Amino acid sequence: MLGVFLDCTAANAGAADLPKIIYVRPVPNNDDVLLQQGSSGVNNAAKLYKMQASTLESQATRAGRLLQLDxxxxxxxxxxxxxxIEFKDLLDSVARQAPQTRFLILEHCIDNAANNITCITFREPEASYLAGMQAALTSSTGKIGLIGAxxxxxxxxxxxAFTNGARAAKATxxxxxxxWVEGPQPFNDPPRAEALTKTMLGDGVDVIWAAAAGSNSGVFKALTPQSHAKAIGSGVNQCMQAPGKVLDNVEVHADSAIILAVGLLTNGSTAQRFDFGLKEGAVALTxxxxxxxxSECDILRQRPVLQKLREASNAIISGKLKID
Structure with missing residues (x-):
């Protein structure tokens, strides 16, 4: 028993000695999928790079977030x-007071930031281009559109990029x-997104890229009575939210981006920006x-279209296809 006790004590001591990686959430735990990807990314990075992971949940106030950063x-x-974005105005001052800590922020880069801040950006236009191709290739009316946050x-x-991809696939x-949803909650206003979708459907559009995160449920609701109109979701796989109505999704893999970035940092990188896209698996079509x-995505029924998208994706990754 003493040997077991000593082994456990040594194991606990070893874990305590591991470098710490801490994820600070901007709000208490909820069902926000992207924020959950943050937890997943940090936890998996810790396993890969032998670190000790933990999460601090902030109260949804400036003071609450500042407290947890400290x-x-x-x-x-x-x-x-x-x-x-809630951290953009807070992070620089905290980082300058803690030069021994490396801070990693996703998407919201800070101008003239402290040297110990690294920003992750996503080459979303690469996947947006593919979404445009898909919309054009699957439209039966020849009219497509985008509803954004x-x-x-x-x-x-x-x-x-969506427009460029659509025109490359079908010039006509x-x-x-x-x-745009706009308003105080552009990423979480389904009724507003539903109204915009009905407007677009009334104009003859039959494939809509729903690029409005949580507002997308309003887009899907408006499509339900339609016999032909389809949507392309965004952020994560939304095909299961409206079976038969969602062709595909433009996904952002924040968890993969965090794992990649932590790996680069632990291997000595001092870069203040990492830019990830299709090649790194940080953005993709479902x-x-x-x-x-x-995935239950409807586009799986259309293999010729899928093959064209796969070829285009590979060409973007290799540099043979320019999306501008």
Whole structure:
């Protein structure tokens, strides 16, 4: 028994000696899929790179987030990971006071940031281009469109890539002007997204890229009575939310991006920005993924279209196909 006790004590001591990676959530635990990917990414990175992972949940206030950032530093984190625009105005001052800690923030890069802040960006336009191709190739009316959350510079890039992909696949395709949810909760306003979808359907659009995260359920609801209209989801696999109505999805794999970034940092990188896309598996179409067969995405019924998308994806990865 004494030997077992000593072995357990040694194991616990060994775990305690591992460098710490701490994930600071912007809000208490909820069902936000992207925030859950943050937890998954940090936990899996810790396993791969022999670190000790933990999560700190912030109260949904500036003071609450600042408190947990400070707590992560006090707990001796080697790497602190955050997701969400809520941290953009907080992180720089905290980082400058904790030069021994590396801070990793997804998407929301900070101008003239402290040297110990690394930003992860995603080459979303690569997958947006493929979504445009898919929409054009599957439309029976020859009219497609995009409903997004908010009209920002990043979303405009995705919209332009969607247009470029559609026109590359079918030069005669008609593309509706993008419609934006906007308002105080652009990523979580299904009624507004439903109204915009009905407008677009009334204009003859029969394939819509729903690029509005949690608002997308409104898009799917509007499609339900339609016999022909389809959607392409976004963020994660949304095909199961509206079986038979969702062709595919433009996915962002924040968990994979975190694992890649942590690996680079632990191997000595001091880069202040990592940019990940199709090649790194950080963005993708659901139907081209390893588990596509279980996705319930409607595009799986159209193998010739899938083959064209696969060829285009490979060409983008190899550099043979430029999406601009």
């Amino acid at each position: 707590n992560a530093v006090k707990q001796g984190a080697k790497i602190v990971v955050v997701m969400g 908010s009209d920002t510079a990043l979303r405009q890039k995705n919209s332009q 395709i008609s593309i509706h002007e993008p419609l 139907a081209l993924g390893l588990d596509a067969a279980y």
